[in-house]
Amino acid sequence: MEITQQDVEKVAQLARLAVTSAEKDTFAKQLSQILTHVDKLNQCDTTGVEPTATVMGQVNVFREDVIRPSLPSGKALANAPECEAGGFVVPKILEER
Amino acid sequence: MSLHKLTLIDLQRKFAAGEVTATEIMRAYSLRISQVEPRVKAFVTQTREVACEQAEALDRKLKEWRKTMPLTGMPLAVKDNICTDGVPTTCSSRMLQNFVPPYDATVISKLRAQDYMLLGKTNLDEFAMGSSTENSAFGPSRNPWNLQCVPGGSSGGSAAAVAAEECVAALGSDTGGSIRQPAAFCGVVGLKPTYGRVSRYGLVAFASSLDQIGPITKNVSDAAFLLGAIAGHDPLDSTSIDRPVPDYLKALQKRDLKRLRVGVPVEFFAEGLDPEVDRAVRSAIEELSHLGAEVKEIRLPRTDAAVAVYYVVATAEASSNLARFDGVKFGFRAKETKDLLDLYIKTRQEGFGPEVKRRIMLGTYVLSAGYYDAYYGKAQAVRTLVCQDFEAAFKQVDVIVTPTTPTPAFKLGEKSEDPLQMYLSDVFTISVNLAGLPAISLPCGFSRAGVPIGLQLIGRAFEEETVLQAAHAYEQSAQWHQKKPTIR
Ligand SMILES: NC(=O)CC[C@H](N)C(=O)O
Numbered sequence: 001m002e003i004t005q006q007d008v009e010k011v012a013q014l015a016r017l018a019v020t021s022a023e024k025d026t027f028a029k030q031l032s033q034i035l036t037h038v039d040k041l042n043q044c045d046t047t048g049v050e051p052t053a054t055v056m057g058q059v060n061v062f063r064e065d066v067i068r069p070s071l072p073s074g075k076a077l078a079n080a081p082e083c084e085a086g087g088f089v090v091p092k093i094l095e096e097r
Numbered sequence: 098m099s100l101h102k103l104t105l106i107d108l109q110r111k112f113a114a115g116e117v118t119a120t121e122i123m124r125a126y127s128l129r130i131s132q133v134e135p136r137v138k139a140f141v142t143q144t145r146e147v148a149c150e151q152a153e154a155l156d157r158k159l160k161e162w163r164k165t166m167p168l169t170g171m172p173l174a175v176k177d178n179i180c181t182d183g184v185p186t187t188c189s190s191r192m193l194q195n196f197v198p199p200y201d202a203t204v205i206s207k208l209r210a211q212d213y214m215l216l217g218k219t220n221l222d223e224f225a226m227g228s229s230t231e232n233s234a235f236g237p238s239r240n241p242w243n244l245q246c247v248p249g250g251s252s253g254g255s256a257a258a259v260a261a262e263e264c265v266a267a268l269g270s271d272t273g274g275s276i277r278q279p280a281a282f283c284g285v286v287g288l289k290p291t292y293g294r295v296s297r298y299g300l301v302a303f304a305s306s307l308d309q310i311g312p313i314t315k316n317v318s319d320a321a322f323l324l325g326a327i328a329g330h331d332p333l334d335s336t337s338i339d340r341p342v343p344d345y346l347k348a349l350q351k352r353d354l355k356r357l358r359v360g361v362p363v364e365f366f367a368e369g370l371d372p373e374v375d376r377a378v379r380s381a382i383e384e385l386s387h388l389g390a391e392v393k394e395i396r397l398p399r400t401d402a403a404v405a406v407y408y409v410v411a412t413a414e415a416s417s418n419l420a421r422f423d424g425v426k427f428g429f430r431a432k433e434t435k436d437l438l439d440l441y442i443k444t445r446q447e448g449f450g451p452e453v454k455r456r457i458m459l460g461t462y463v464l465s466a467g468y469y470d471a472y473y474g475k476a477q478a479v480r481t482l483v484c485q486d487f488e489a490a491f492k493q494v495d496v497i498v499t500p501t502t503p504t505p506a507f508k509l510g511e512k513s514e515d516p517l518q519m520y521l522s523d524v525f526t527i528s529v530n531l532a533g534l535p536a537i538s539l540p541c542g543f544s545r546a547g548v549p550i551g552l553q554l555i556g557r558a559f560e561e562e563t564v565l566q567a568a569h570a571y572e573q574s575a576q577w578h579q580k581k582p583t584i585r
Pocket of ligand 1 (some may be wrong): 225226227228250270271272273274275276303411523566
């Protein structure tokens, strides 16, 4: 599979990454190479084969909804790049009208 | 004999018997680390000062009432993607450079409850993505057998620390070989347990359907011993399995391998296998048959496809897991951003290294509209075939034996410019993760250049005991584990 610089740009945008124009070029080449290798998968006949997402086959592990100790908010906020009044600070997302 | 030369079990016996104090152990390891660490660079963070204080406190406590548990006073190193309360956990990434977890991973709580000693957090490829530690944001670790060679990865720091005797044992994590491949490169023992055997609560997630935590040790008994301490069900990890934890050490008592059927998959001995590795592994197989095992040729036809499956599944899962690093709740945040989107993008651009970005992009691509079925869906279907290959093989044999890696440790810089070559070097370890099976790597010889060669034994799900027993019998007759590197 051939990955173009436009593909790289699009994927980077989906993944919330920025790429410099030099990176665009290298990533396009490298991802093409890797995906060409991945194309090998087409040699395996998978008609009627169920996909495997996880091997031990557990589904919906439930537990009782009981109260147990949790992190105090000070500790939970301790690693935040910026916090204020018990909350995380982020740039404004709503425009004033 | 200097304390750092003892195995975990021997050190534990001496300590339990009161022949050495925790303080003496810590002093010995402190000295050893200060001697070799400048060359090996196994650690990202050292905690030996705190550990020395803890050792003194422990000795005082034990003076009053001498009751020890298996890991009390034992000096361990932990891969830096396993959360340790109050001790930085960086994943060798700029993104988490200043991250100090507010809680312990379950494996750490278990060790802490026994009063173990944490010597430090070991280096890895950033977010465990890589096979050499060269992807660490803090620079590579070195192979103690040859400082020009990589220690393997991603748990390269842990393997190097054990090989250089900077700790008595270590924890690593294995998503596609990251315990076994560095163990092979560094001439030590590395065990990846069955998926679900060990809790992953507090392990920074890479690929959640593949990740497992496991021991890296000086010999097989130590691996059995340490696995026993960390294994078991954990309500905090819904993928951990509720099954009793056997006494793994007991499994080692049987020394012969009569009635054990050992399978040799032809696909692992094909083109690309280094002749020295081939020779060493074949003579190990002969040894297994001398010990009474019945050796059979088997087939695992999807071995080749496994690498392709892995680099779709693992990157897809990683792209989703790593979406949490957005500069808001913890970790790095870029400066001078104009709005929220800009903050996300700049933070991730500056916080992640090139390999991590490559993986996130690959994973995002294979999950994106229009490609999902062709890549992710297809890879999941081939994953089923990989599992079926193993199921068929395990109808005929009890253990599968292979080389751990196609070549011994390579030189620093040799593959770092070519991601695909680096990925392909994982061909022998990856299929085991896709199928969730337990597997061990242990030394089976050395190349002429003097670097170790690893033997891999793979077992059925939850049959760690069989794998350990076969590995132990081989180790005791071959004695490769007695050889130690001269670090220079
Ligand atoms: N964590 C791992 O097991 C890594 C495996 C493989 N080397 C990779 O780069 O993904």
